[in-house]
Amino acid sequence: MKKRILFLIIIILTNFLIGCWDKRELSEITIASAVGIDKVEDEYLVTVQIINPSEIAGRELTGRSEVSTYRVKGKTVFEALRKLTRDVPRKVYLGHLMILMIGEELAKEGIIDVLDFFSRDHELRTDFYIVVTKDSMATDVLNVLTAIEKIPAEKLYDSLEMAEKSWGNVRAVQLDQLISDLINTGKDAILTGVSLIGQKQDNNSMENVNEVKPKNIIRSEDIAVFNGDKLVGWLTQNESRGYNAIVDNLKNTVITIPCNEKNNLAVELLKSKSKMKSEIKQGIPNITVKIDLEVNIADVGCNIDIKKTDNIKELEKNLENQVESYMNLSIKKAKKLKSDIFGFGLELHRKHPKEFKELRDNWEDEFSHLDINIKVKSKIRGTGTTKDTFIDKIDDGVNKNEE
Structure with a gap:
């Protein structure tokens, strides 16, 4: 009986705790x-x-x-x-x-x-x-x-x-x-x-x-x-893209690359994955950033046969150079501002805590002279719904089929 009364008291007291005691009406x-x-x-x-x-x-x-x-x-x-x-x-x-x-x-x-x-x-x-x-x-x-x-x-x-x-x-x-x-x-x-x-x-x-x-x-x-x-x-816009590429936050974007001396080609980013690796040799730190890209060809603004493997490889190389330039631009600006927005110092602190302890008090200057290596690898996965372009079929506004 005493147990039942005690249980009832607990239930009653619990009811007073239900609800938001500090609620405000709308x-x-x-x-x-x-x-x-x-x-x-x-x-x-x-x-x-x-x-x-x-x-x-x-x-x-x-x-x-x-x-x-x-x-x-x-x-x-x-x-x-x-x-x-x-x-x-x-x-x-x-x-x-x-x-x-x-x-x-x-x-x-x-x-x-x-x-x-x-x-x-x-x-x-x-x-x-x-x-x-x-x-x-x-x-x-x-x-x-x-x-x-x-x-x-x-x-x-x-x-x-x-x-x-x-x-x-x-x-x-x-x-x-x-x-x-x-x-x-x-x-x-x-x-x-x-x-x-x-x-x-x-x-x-x-x-x-x-x-x-x-x-x-x-x-x-x-x-x-x-x-x-x-x-x-x-x-800037391109520097910001380079920053996002380095910190693995480049999710989807359009990148324009040259496909000949005058014209460009646009690719859509499908997937991006970057990794950061740190080393300290003889007290000198260095960082390597590797990034893998997968893209689709989205907009062909030149006369190029994208069915040819050699042309695809050349476009992939152009894409790698373009993204690498974005990343180097962002690093150059960050070094100029003496701001390690990429977390290179944090990476060194995690992987080499003893060595970084000697660098941390002067990290602004150390970062400004930090050796950073960028490695970009790209893969063109698709070319859209067609592998041909109608550009080569048009010459000075005249349809070649009518000649």
Whole structure:
């Protein structure tokens, strides 16, 4: 009997533990989809993009924007966000944040203080993407209304993922990865850059989404290079591809290679796998990066017989030279910026901890003189639905069959 009573008491007490003790009703919060942070003099300028639920889920649209943006300054990011309560009647909820956008000038000063808040807030998930604006302030970029996607932050989130998968010149970075790169010895951080393309005026106008050709668009391009927590430079499109190839993040892209003296041929990357190997001989470190590529021929812009094995081998060699040039360009830029964004130092630290201990305190200079060998091997797997090209059948606009 006593056991049954004890069991009943446990069941009753358990009921009090069920549910979310700290839950908030939807009517008490407003959901932020993106946050932009700039530095203006000695204060943070925080821009919050807030979702208008009536425009997203309502049966009848009012014609208003699906999002609203609010700007406020503060000595700290937390202070600025709390000041928003003066303008927004509900507490700003960051639990569904998709994009954290950091202004270029702030990134040059350092991003540690900003990241500290976002890593501490218990409401935040860590699956949002972090980007750096290029040639614009974060507040200006977040004011752009976008076509196709109703929520601009969602558009940028999807664009980052698509560009990483299909173009290869960006790297979508989330909070955990960024913090890991910042604290790890022998590995510097990178972030994708976003640019405001267009007139940069009236970018928050509804006309920007109602016109066939928007006046302003947000484009994810180039990679921001950090030394410590400070932005020190940018990788161009081809340099960014080279970076992704080295760190085994080149998923799918289009690569243009020469097929004769004047014309080019495009291949679609199907598969890429890179491996990094480190050695230390007589106290001198060196790195070898091997990458294997598999591609399909996608666009033939010249008169070439791709049925011939010799021609295929020549194209494979051209592809290897092209990718190797991308990789060497990225290494050259990183050495110039003294930023080991590839993690060569981390590789040495893991494989040769005793030897690397003597190098780590002066790794910036050691990296600048590091011997790095690139080996690229490619394989053309397919030529599309046809092995012939109609280019050789056309001579000066006249069909040879009619002669």
